[in-house]
Amino acid sequence: MSPNQKLAIAHQLAKLGVDIIEAGFPASNKADLETVKLIAQEVGNDSNDGWVPVICGLARCNKNDVDKAWEAMPEDQREFLYEVLGEVIKAGATTLCIPDTVGYNWPREFGQLITDIKANTPGVKNVVVSTHCHNDLGLATANTLEGGYMGARHLEVTINGIGERAGNASLEEVEDYSGMRVQPHKPIVGANAFAHESGIHQDGILKNKSTYEIMCPEDIGIHRSNEAGLTLGKLSFSSVTSCKHVLYNFLFMSQSPASTIAMAASLSHIPTFFSPTTTYTNPIRTLLHFKPSLTQSPKSFPILCSRRPDYIPNHIPNPNYVRIFDTTLRDGEQSPGATMTTKEKLDIARQLAKLGVDIIEAGFPASSEADLEAVKLIAQEVGNVAGEDGHVPVICGLARCNKNDIDKSWEAVKDAKFPRIHTFIATSEIHMQYKLKMSKEQVVEKARSMVAYARSLGCNDVEFSPEDAGRSEREFLYEILGEVIKAGATTLNIPDTVGYNWPREFGQLIADIKANTPGIENVIISTHCQNDLGLSTANTLEGAYNGARQLEVTINGIGERAGNASLEEVVMTLKCKGELLGGLYTGISTRHIVMASKMVEEYSGLQVQPHKAIVGANAFAHESGIHQDGMLKNKSTYEIMSPEDIGLFRSNESGLTLGKLSGRHALKAKLFELGYDIDGRELNDLFWRFKSVAEMKKVITDDDLIALVSDEVFQPCIVWKFGDVQVTCGTLGLSTATVKLIDNDGTEHISCSTGTGPVDAAYKAVDLTVKAPVKLLEYSMSAVTAGIDAIASTRVVIAAENYHTTTHASGEQIARTYSGTGASMDIVISSVRAYVGAINKMLGLKKQSTS
Numbered sequence: 001m002s003p004n005q006k007l008a009i010a011h012q013l014a015k016l017g018v019d020i021i022e023a024g025f026p027a028s029n030k031a032d033l034e035t036v037k038l039i040a041q042e043v044g045n046d047s048n049d050g051w052v053p054v055i056c057g058l059a060r061c062n063k064n065d066v067d068k069a070w071e072a073m074p075e076d077q078r079e080f081l082y083e084v085l086g087e088v089i090k091a092g093a094t095t096l097c098i099p100d101t102v103g104y105n106w107p108r109e110f111g112q113l114i115t116d117i118k119a120n121t122p123g124v125k126n127v128v129v130s131t132h133c134h135n136d137l138g139l140a141t142a143n144t145l146e147g148g149y150m151g152a153r154h155l156e157v158t159i160n161g162i163g164e165r166a167g168n169a170s171l172e173e174v175e176d177y178s179g180m181r182v183q184p185h186k187p188i189v190g191a192n193a194f195a196h197e198s199g200i201h202q203d204g205i206l207k208n209k210s211t212y213e214i215m216c217p218e219d220i221g222i223h224r225s226n227e228a229g230l231t232l233g234k235l236s237f238s239s240v241t242s243c244k245h246v247l248y249n250f251l252f253m254s255q256s257p258a259s260t261i262a263m264a265a266s267l268s269h270i271p272t273f274f275s276p277t278t279t280y281t282n283p284i285r286t287l288l289h290f291k292p293s294l295t296q297s298p299k300s301f302p303i304l305c306s307r308r309p310d311y312i313p314n315h316i317p318n319p320n321y322v323r324i325f326d327t328t329l330r331d332g333e334q335s336p337g338a339t340m341t342t343k344e345k346l347d348i349a350r351q352l353a354k355l356g357v358d359i360i361e362a363g364f365p366a367s368s369e370a371d372l373e374a375v376k377l378i379a380q381e382v383g384n385v386a387g388e389d390g391h392v393p394v395i396c397g398l399a400r401c402n403k404n405d406i407d408k409s410w411e412a413v414k415d416a417k418f419p420r421i422h423t424f425i426a427t428s429e430i431h432m433q434y435k436l437k438m439s440k441e442q443v444v445e446k447a448r449s450m451v452a453y454a455r456s457l458g459c460n461d462v463e464f465s466p467e468d469a470g471r472s473e474r475e476f477l478y479e480i481l482g483e484v485i486k487a488g489a490t491t492l493n494i495p496d497t498v499g500y501n502w503p504r505e506f507g508q509l510i511a512d513i514k515a516n517t518p519g520i521e522n523v524i525i526s527t528h529c530q531n532d533l534g535l536s537t538a539n540t541l542e543g544a545y546n547g548a549r550q551l552e553v554t555i556n557g558i559g560e561r562a563g564n565a566s567l568e569e570v571v572m573t574l575k576c577k578g579e580l581l582g583g584l585y586t587g588i589s590t591r592h593i594v595m596a597s598k599m600v601e602e603y604s605g606l607q608v609q610p611h612k613a614i615v616g617a618n619a620f621a622h623e624s625g626i627h628q629d630g631m632l633k634n635k636s637t638y639e640i641m642s643p644e645d646i647g648l649f650r651s652n653e654s655g656l657t658l659g660k661l662s663g664r665h666a667l668k669a670k671l672f673e674l675g676y677d678i679d680g681r682e683l684n685d686l687f688w689r690f691k692s693v694a695e696m697k698k699v700i701t702d703d704d705l706i707a708l709v710s711d712e713v714f715q716p717c718i719v720w721k722f723g724d725v726q727v728t729c730g731t732l733g734l735s736t737a738t739v740k741l742i743d744n745d746g747t748e749h750i751s752c753s754t755g756t757g758p759v760d761a762a763y764k765a766v767d768l769t770v771k772a773p774v775k776l777l778e779y780s781m782s783a784v785t786a787g788i789d790a791i792a793s794t795r796v797v798i799a800a801e802n803y804h805t806t807t808h809a810s811g812e813q814i815a816r817t818y819s820g821t822g823a824s825m826d827i828v829i830s831s832v833r834a835y836v837g838a839i840n841k842m843l844g845l846k847k848q849s850t851s
């Protein structure tokens with residue numbers, strides 16, 4: 001960020017009411033010294049409602065760098081930590097910051113560290129204890145809160161959670177100046193955080209907002225456009241189905257996210273402020289560019305147990321084995337804009353099977369004919385194929401507690417080797433009273449009879465969820481859960497539907513259910529944690545710690561509103577910390593994580609933020625000198641897992657350098673290293689794209705290849721194929737473009753158009769051929785690598801003008817949205833590829849729903 005941008009953010013932080021602003025690292029460079037000085041002078045003396053923030057600058061302990069000593073260390077080394085801290089207190093320190101520098105702690109562990117320091121450090125009563133938690137496992141927010149709970153009274157956070165690698169605990173939002181885009185499903189400030197995609201949620205919201213919202217968007221400075229009478233901003237609605245009730249969606253004023261605050265409850269008095277942001281601007285992927293190094297690699301994981309027990313619906317022979325239930329294709333698809341075609345869902349299901357997930361929730365078959373067909377296909381094609389280790393995943397379909405939904409679900413899954421019906425009904429007062437309009441007795445009876453009905457169809461694997469369990473009365477939960485066990489449920493899933501619990505609370509809920517529900521020993525307890533407060537990963541782990549043996553997650557954490565617990569965070573924490581969690585382990589083959597993440601990102605159109613834990617582009621990138629120095633000396637200094645564990649390979653580790661003389665074998669091998677197993681026609685097509693880039697570019701980097709794979713492989717079914725484009729542009733006249741597209745029969749269509757620029761002209765030429773009027777809602781471009789010969793990656797979001805509308809709560813018609821991505825060294829070609837990809841997705845879905 002520039003000095004002026006930093007100053008503007010400091011002013012904003014002061015308005016927000018933060019107590020201390022760490023303004024920079026003055027010794028790192030002259031500009032930072034000057035900026036911190038300026039902030040100290042201007043912001044550090046400016047009263048906001050009588051409050052002047054403390055201005056702080058970071059410095060190494062040059063003589064003896066104790067920074068690393070402060071992260072979680074084995075209990076037996078704690079004495080050293082108390083000693084160092086005691087000494088600095090004697091020397092005059094006023095605040096003790098306890099950093100989990102590499103984001104390696106989980107909440108119980110970090111909380112214990114704070115407790116121990118408070119109990120054992122001489123003189124600690126005279127200073128303030130602070131947390132500083134990094135987010136490498138997605139646990140920074142939970143660790144920070146646990147630290148606060150255990151007595152820290154100074155919590156170090158960043159706006160939007162940005163920071164080194166996967167970032168820090170988050171306050172909120174510096175998206176524009178930092179260029180660090182937040183993902184749509186980022187809690188609190190993401191574009192989807194208050195958007196409701198699925199019919200059942202919309203129905204609830206229409207009846208009473210508290211059914212699916214735990215805070216008012218207005219509290220954090222977000223204004224609903226329909227209430228404000230405005231329709232600015234992103235259209236994030238795209239339901240797969242027609243719903244009886246009027247559909248509801250929050251459209252945000254485009255400037256709103258930049259004004260929001262993570263700890264909304266305590267900060268709701270703060271005035272709101274905005275900074276406009278409509279497109280994604282993160283410019284450069286900074287995936288692994290390390291030179292191979294001889295230094296020691298991060299610790300290898302303790303091998304707890306690798307065998308996956310045989311599948312028995314209501315029993316796991318090994319008590320430490322935790323089933324991973326992936327709901328990317330059901331809850332994930334409920335993310336606004338994430339509608340996927342049948343082929344895309346099938347591809348993802350295959351990848352989930354490769355990953356080794358135990359259960360794939362493939363959809364909600366009653367929601368539409370298309371979803372029923374997609375789930376059926378997945379049941380037949382993925383639910384009967386054994387993977388490398390002989391594992392065949394369970395295929396599951398969601399259903400409300402009614403016969404029609406359950407029939408559809410059974411029809412969809414019954415061809416799988418291991419079919420499962422998942423039925424649910426809400427149990428919280430607010431949902432029963434306003435949404436269902438049912439008494440407790442009616443809800444119990446419905447749940448009991450529908451579980452029995454599902455069993456009567458011949459399904460011996462029935463999961464039941466008391467929706468909104470996180471806000472349900474305990475005694476009522478024990479009662480209804482006891483009844484469904486008697487009726488034949490084999491898994492009881494406990495959802496924190498609105499992401500309202502914090503880890504201790506959710507863990508206690510699982511422990512209480514385990515202790516008080518009659519017959520619970522005969523079933524599997526499961527968790528399903530939404531991420532509205534950024535706590536879903538920690539809640540899920542607490543659930544496991546307290547006895548849950550099935551964890552419901554999604555790839556990249558996508559899902560309704562702020563999404564779900566993410567598979568990669570939960571699985572990698574169990575892999576890194578399984579021992580601390582009592583020896584828990586999963587059957588996930590983690591080296592397929594990156595491929596799954598990329599595929600879901602491309603198909604759902606939901607891009608993960610660069611600082612997303614595990615799979616974000618920066619998760620293994622080291623930006624600052626001190627970290628880079630540490631990495632060069634020993635990778636374990638700043639990495640808690642090696643990228644290879646999740647299928648991400650450092651450049652050149654193989655020694656393969658691809659260029660214009662490389663052949664398909666080298667390309668395939670290199671792609672395999674990067675986590676992509678590509679063959680056949682896809683490999684061939686990719687090969688020619690690769691060759692054309694290699695002819696122009698001396699060095700083909702991993703990022704170039706990743707961009708090409710995204711563009712070539714993750715494309716929707718082809719309705720129109722991009723052929724050629726020719727543009728003329730400049731200052732002397734209108735830009736003109738000629739575009740050749742090829743239809744399904746191989747016929748070439750050529751159109752010409754003028755436009756305000758070359759991309760506009762090319763898009764108009766495409767429109768002339770396709771004749772399906774669309775509106776361009778978003779357009780963003782980023783350079784994949786540095787330099788003039790970089791590959792440009794384009795992302796567009798479009799909406800159809802004449803069809804695919806749905807009704808907004810305000811009564812207006814809202815168009816569904818479709819995303820497309822493209823990559824090329826030529827920005828116009830990249831742009832046209834993205835545009836044609838989005839159009840193909842729109843036409844493909846239209847074809848699918850009309851057939």
Ligand SMILES: CC(=O)SCCNC(=O)CCNC(=O)[C@H](O)C(C)(C)COP(=O)(O)OP(=O)(O)OC[C@H]1O[C@@H](n2cnc3c(N)ncnc32)[C@H](O)[C@@H]1OP(=O)(O)O
Nearest residue numbers: 198199200203241243244245364367400401424425435436
């Ligand atoms: C927490 C979750 O994630 S729940 C899953 C959310 N997923 C979805 O909603 C999938 C997409 N949804 C859809 O396609 C549609 O909502 C459909 C096809 C399922 C239903 O559409 P419609 O029949 O038009 O109903 P609509 O969605 O408007 O309203 C939901 C109705 O189901 C009822 N309902 C909601 N949950 C349940 C349940 N678990 N069991 C029984 N009835 C339920 C509501 O009370 C409401 O009933 P009402 O009409 O008597 O008031």
Ligand SMILES: CC(C)C(=O)C(=O)O
Nearest residue numbers: 424465467468495497
């Ligand atoms: C259907 C249930 C499990 C759900 O998605 C939720 O409650 O969030």
